[in-house]
Amino acid sequence: MSAVSESTHISSLGKADSLRQRVLASFPLCDIAEEDLTQNPQFCTLLATLSQHVDQTGLTVPLKTELDKAEQKLHSQRRLWLRSESLHKGLQEMIQDHCIRKHHATVPPDQNMLYETMEKSLLVSQCIRQLDPSSTTNQDQPSILGLNPQQVMELLPSEKNVQRMKQSLPRELEKHLKKKCWGLLSYYQPEWESESDGLKNTKLSHLSALLDKEKKRAESLKETCRENTVLLQRQTQLYLCELMKCIQLLQSFILDHRLRMQTDLDRKKLDYFEGKCELVLQKIKTEMVEIQLETYTADSISAHRKIREKLDSELKACWGEKQSVELKLASFEILGKEFEVLAEEYCRLRQEIEMKNWALKEFTQYNDK
Template sequence: MLTDLEVKKQEGKITDDEKKFQDVLQQCLLVSECSRLLPSGSEMDSVSLLGLHKQDLQQTLPSETDVLWVRERLQMQLEEALRKKCFTFLSFHQPETDEESEVLRAAKALRLAKTLRDEKRRLRNEREKHQEMMATLEKQQETYPSVLLRCLSLLRQAASDLRLKAQSELDKMNVEYLETKSNALFLKLRMEELQVLTDTYTAEKVEIHKHIRSSLEAAVKSEKTELSASRQILASYEFLGTQFEELVKEYTQLRDKIKDNRWAIEELSKTVP
């Protein structure tokens, strides 16, 4: 602020009020700076610079009226400077506010500090995340070669498995081809066999064999009929059970007795003249 007033003074554009404000303010600042260099009340026994005391410097201050006037003017100018500075920050942060009204810009300027704090917090979080991501990226870069080697190993293994699978499929196809070729050879042999049979058995021989087969089938049929009849008779005998056995014994005894009687008659006939 004093620098701006000094520039205006050098350019000859300073007003009387501004010149008075500059002089009074400089005088107050000079007294304040000198008072700061003097020893405090607890150090009264020590020797001060040039033998001066704060009371001596207080006498060089401007009048109280001028000090109050400067204080009010300084407060107003500081508020105006701060307002302009806030608007400058607001324009830098939100350029679109340059076209808005003074009241709206002032309201946004009041929230600018909170907005900047939030953005600062967000940027700090983003920086931390970025650092974490960089750390993760470094770890990934460290593990990348081993992962790449592992992938190459897996690819090599997959290629080997694929080659073995392809070889297995090729072998299977070869087996199927050989099997088909063998079947074709067997069919060819069967055709040759049938051709030999065709050449061996002519139509006349086949007709004779058919006649022989018919005769044999008729004989087999007759035998089956007789066998069935015998089985029926045997079943009827088996149905009689123990009675059939007694009849058989009685029949056997009678047959033996008849045989003995015949033998006796024959012997008797031989003795009779």
């Protein structure tokens, strides 16, 4: 039973894959990825149903049929217009070539008459076309200089010259067109220019097929280039998505590595600074010892010792005097406030005595002088 269900599941997966591939092939111009169809199966089914009614460009079958008919009609009208236009351009080129030859060499009278008749006929036909641009319109066209087509047709060359032109024109036109075709053949394959006229004519008969083949090849390459462009855009999008995932993963790795290595780095920096501080302290102690050795010699040390001993003895004597004074003060404090008044009076009298002694001394010195 499980084997049957597994085979059914596999077949359903295969059908889903083929359906997605068919949808992607039916709508090559739409920017749809296979992941979008996988995540939205109902949308994939809708596109598959829609592909049965529209083509790859999004047109319905009836509209595509009408468009093909309109394009065929347009192509036929374009061919007719191109035929007449190319014939008109060819005649104008023949007239220009004749004018150039006439200025550089002597032209036979009959040929000169032929091209003059052709030029006048073209000018008259062009003027008639300007006077009556459309034979299908029902609106009145404004006249130019008050002329009508009948008046312009009177300027045509004589019937005799026109008949001669019509007899000679196909041969001259054939020569001119053959010359242009040979120029096109030489442009297409420059190495064929030095070959004989018969071989050129043979290759010229196959030139249209070659050009058509080159055109189809160019269109095929253009279509392939467009498909490759769409494929490249999809692959670029996928590549950018994968690249962003890789960048995010790399950023997480860098952050984890940085946090893990930061503790070791801080510890090493702390050890380095501790060692540097210890070195600086040792250097300071060394400098202090050197300064002391340079400052305090043996004589200065012995003198300092004597001074210290004398100061110590004086300090001991001062301490002893201080203690005796403090004992006297303590004995005086026992007598109370009355003695304090007597002590203040005694101090005042002493100060007055000192002041009078100083004044007497100064007075005596002034009298001696």
